[in-house]
Amino acid sequence: MFFLIFFVTAAVSFAGSLQPGPVNIQVLVTGLKAGKNSALQVAAGGCIPELIYSALALMASEWLSVVTDISKYASYLIIIIFLVMGIHALVIKPKPFNTNIQHTRSNYFFSGFGLAMLNPLLFTYWFGMLSVFQAYSMRLGTLPDQCAFVAGTASGAFALLFLVAYAGEHIQKFKLFQSPERTAKITGYIYLLIAAGELVRHFFK
Numbered sequence: 001m002f003f004l005i006f007f008v009t010a011a012v013s014f015a016g017s018l019q020p021g022p023v024n025i026q027v028l029v030t031g032l033k034a035g036k037n038s039a040l041q042v043a044a045g046g047c048i049p050e051l052i053y054s055a056l057a058l059m060a061s062e063w064l065s066v067v068t069d070i071s072k073y074a075s076y077l078i079i080i081i082f083l084v085m086g087i088h089a090l091v092i093k094p095k096p097f098n099t100n101i102q103h104t105r106s107n108y109f110f111s112g113f114g115l116a117m118l119n120p121l122l123f124t125y126w127f128g129m130l131s132v133f134q135a136y137s138m139r140l141g142t143l144p145d146q147c148a149f150v151a152g153t154a155s156g157a158f159a160l161l162f163l164v165a166y167a168g169e170h171i172q173k174f175k176l177f178q179s180p181e182r183t184a185k186i187t188g189y190i191y192l193l194i195a196a197g198e199l200v201r202h203f204f205k
Contacts, residue, residue, distance in 0.1 A: 005133075005140065006148040006155070012129055013050065013156025022115045027164045030108060036165050038108045043161035045112030047154040053122035054153040058146055060123075061130045081128035082195040088121070089188030126153060132194075 017024070023046035031039030116122070130149075133140070140146045 002144050002148045005138065005145050006152045008133075008138070009129075009149050009152025010156035010159065013153045014160050015156075016125060017157045017160040021119065023112055023119075024161065024164055026111060026115055027161050030111075031165045034108075039165035040162070041108035042112035043158060043165055045109035045114075046116040046161060047158045048113050049116035049119070049122060050154040050157045051150055052117075053120070054126040054150050057123050057126035057130055058140065058149060060127060061134075079195045079199050081124060081131065082191045084124070086188045086191030086195060089191060090185060 023042070027039045027042045027046065030042045130140070140149050
């Protein structure tokens with residue numbers, strides 16, 4: 001179960017990191033300006049908040065489990081959380097990315113860390129995913145399973161940022177990060193589809 005939880009969480013984290021967020025852009029820009037090693041420092045810093053927010057989400061989930069049987073409300077939590085995230089992605093216009101940010105060699109790591117910490121939706125995302133796990137009977141009842149979950153969140157995010165750091169020129173050439181508005185809309189629709197799917201599953205189970 002340890003390895004299953006780790007790889008499933010890493011895959012979910014990798015997929016959730018595909019949208020062109022500030023950390024992805026900063027890794028790309030740093031790689032083009034200062035080289036892959038500097039970009040990897042930004043990537044490493046950008047993964048630490050995944051550990052923090054996923055651990056907080058796990059603690060919140062555990063607390064709710066003590067207060068009440070959270071499994072009874074897992075469907076409602078999934079619907080509400082992903083509905084809110086979907087609407088947020090569709091309504092809130094992404095800020096234009098500043099590709100001219102300058103950093104010294106000593107603070108590449110902290111630039112990635114700071115940018116990722118400014119994204120509290122990471123907590124919401126992982127809390128929602130924990131609800132999904134519980135809805136499909138993938139419970140994190142032991143400390144090793146919980147560690148696998150937290151480690152998986154950072155590993156998946158770093159895997160994507162690693163690819164961004166090493167394939168910066170190709171990513172820029174294919175313009176995958178040139179339209180944050182379009183990608184935000186796609187992400188929003190995916191979140192709404194998850195909410196709709198859970199709504200259908202709830203009424204026909």
